[in-house]
Amino acid sequence: MKTRQFISCTLIISALLLGTASCSKFLEEDPKNVVGITNYYKTEQDAISAVNSIYAYLNSISTGSTAGVYHSSFWITQGLSSDEMLNNQLAAPALDQLATFTYGPQNSTLQEIWVMHYKTITIANIAISRIPGITMNAALQSRLLGEARFLRGLMYFNLVRMFGKVPLVLLEKEPLTPQAATVDAIYNQIHQDLDAAEAVLPASYDPGNGRGRATKGAATALHAKVYLTQKNWAKAAEKAKAVIDSKSYDLWEDFASVFKLSSRGGKEAVFSVGFGDANGAIIFWEVGQFLVRLLPPQLSEEGVQNAQGWQIPTQQLYNQYDIDDRRRAVTFITEIHKANGTVETIRPYIQKYWDRAAEPKGNESSNDFPVIRYADVLLMYAEAENELDQPLEAHKYINMVRKRARFDGTVYRNTVPDYTGLSKGDFRTAVLKERRLELAAEGHRWFDLVRTNTLETLVPQAKPGVTPAARNYLFPVPQTERDLNPNLPQNDY
Incomplete structure (x- = not known):
């Protein structure tokens, strides 16, 4: 042979x-x-x-x-x-x-x-x-x-x-x-x-000698996602809860902190792929293409180099966020501040991976790409618990993610209120939306729509005239x- x-x-x-x-x-x-x-x-x-x-x-x-x-x-x-x-x-x-x-x-x-x-x-x-x-x-x-x-x-x-x-x-x-x-x-x-x-x-590695390597938590979190995809709710909940109970991870108080260079390999990173500088981590020479692809080309007027704006969010995605949802301001850029002091309003582009303070030129990001974040684990657990008819647990963990969305960097705003008393069906809709808002441009959405059999119904709402079919699963x-x-x-x- x-x-x-x-x-x-x-x-x-x-x-x-x-x-x-x-x-x-x-x-x-x-x-x-x-x-x-x-x-x-x-x-x-x-x-x-x-x-x-x-x-x-x-x-x-x-x-x-x-x-x-x-x-x-x-x-x-x-x-x-x-x-x-x-x-x-x-x-x-x-x-x-x-x-x-x-x-x-x-x-x-x-x-x-x-x-x-x-x-x-x-x-x-x-x-x-x-x-x-x-x-x-x-x-x-x-x-x-x-x-x-x-x-x-x-x-x-x-x-x-x-x-x-x-x-x-x-x-x-x-x-x-x-x-x-x-x-x-x-x-x-x-x-x-x-x-x-x-x-x-291992649960972790020595500081400076393992960022980017797979951990026990990463394997368990990925396993939870596998079981969630297979609709094995009990095993999905078990694995996600094991990650939660390990106390190895936590949410940053401010959503903006998730994507700062200083947060790479930090408490919310379950498994990430690194780009840019090595610095003892499992990351290599290719710079963060996910950043330059997304930033609007108009930023060249602010001295930002190599922004392409190749892939842009649907307007309907942007419209799904409450106006004071911290994730909206962090995820999108809608204004260009010109050298003459004027401000140009533009359609939304995705900027969440850009740490503007650390890399003002925006052309060679060293940021990590998040494959699994702790917020994803919390939402997986909430979804599985809802399917297991455990509404108190389900509401508790989805609301952890929503609480963070209320924090504007200084105070908690009167927005993105906790969910209470949702029916099982309404919770399914809520957690799918929450995943969309929390994990935008992180490579999850098609998988989520396929997993929940909502591809044909939700895509046309964002892309009029575009209608997927069963074959697109x-x-x-x-x-x-x-x-x-x-x-x-x-x-x-």
């Missing part, structure tokens, strides 16, 4: 700065390549570098035009293919298609998402296969394997939600044309990976992948 393996230059050279360099391609099995990899996995530093290389694929640029998983395409797709964002980028037909639900299997953004997820999975598979054979500190070895399994579980969770049946590649070498696994089989593997990660990952498998592997099934499109 012909096999192939994913060979990353990062893994067959001495440990470059946290394993950031990445030149990679699919190769048919070649004894010279096998020898190279075999010779590499010898030392404890090799094991560390191998796992760091997995993190590198979350944020860095690889060869060619393909970017890291959280660099841009993944979270943009979730925003555009929902009621959250519109495409404002010229000459970007793939993004226009996502925003209007006219995409097909030739969509280049979906192809990029598929490729980068499987590249990351393959690097994780190699690490999981090779690290057990290295003579090294046993506790560190166990932790590194836990990190690799957490990251593999995260990648498969993204893929199964987006594409449904996909190949379940778990070994260093796999057949050239693997069969697609069932959705149940993929979820079973995700659970196994996250169980393994939860069992060995999965994305089409990229045609390029099906050309290479005829065993891949196709979803409706």
Whole structure:
């Protein structure tokens, strides 16, 4: 049987700065390549570098035009293919298609998402296969394997939600044309990976020596989201509550503090992907593209460089916020202060990731991208408890998030009142809206609409004339992948 393996230059050279360099391609099995990899996995530093290389694929640029998983395409797709964002980028037909639900299997953004997820999975598979054979500190070895399994579980969770049946590649070498696994089989593997990660990952790392690495809390929080997606409310509540009861996380009092550079890796960050300066963390050379894509180009008049305004919020999203909701002022920018002293009102753009005081030029943000925040955990727990007919718990935890929205940086305003006495159905509507307001532009919205079967009903309210259909609950498998592997099934499109 012909096999192939994913060979990353990062893994067959001495440990470059946290394993950031990445030149990679699919190769048919070649004894010279096998020898190279075999010779590499010898030392404890090799094991560390191998796992760091997995993190590198979350944020860095690889060869060619393909970017890291959280660099841009993944979270943009979730925003555009929902009621959250519109495409404002010229000459970007793939993004226009996502925003209007006219995409097909030739969509280049979906192809990029598929490729980068499987590249990351393959690097994780190699690490999981090779690290057990290295003579090294046993506790560190166990932790590194836990990190690799957490990251593999995260990648498969993204893929199964987006594409449904996909190949379940778990070994260093796999057949050239693997069969697609069932959705149940993929979820079973995700659970196994996250169980393994939860069992060995630490609650935290030494200060300055672990920001960005997966923790036990990150694995447990991700597990809660997996169970929530599967509508296993009891397990979702159990996992979310375990994160809450760990006392490892808390909300910043001010919503604006969540996105300050000084808050990176802070008490609300359950798992984030870092961009920019290393400073001892698992972050790499690519600057924060999520920032320059979102800021309005009009900011150039204020001396802000490289703002693009490529993806913009729907007006309906902006209108959902109470006028004094702290999240509205932090999430959006609607005014440009010109050099002549005049103020220009503009349509809303997203600015939440911009720490203007720390990075006034706004062109090379070192901010982290939040994959899971503590507020997300609180809302997951509230949602699960509502489904379990525990209204007191559900109301308590959603109101923690709403209370924070009342704080304007100095005092609590008379806005965003606590929910009281909502029916089960009304609470479902409330928590879905709360997730929208709290987590805007963080890569959750399409998943939330699909998970709650509200894609067809809510998107047209924000995008008149755009009406998703049942087929849009999965994305089409990229045609390029099906050309290479005829065993891949196709979803409706």
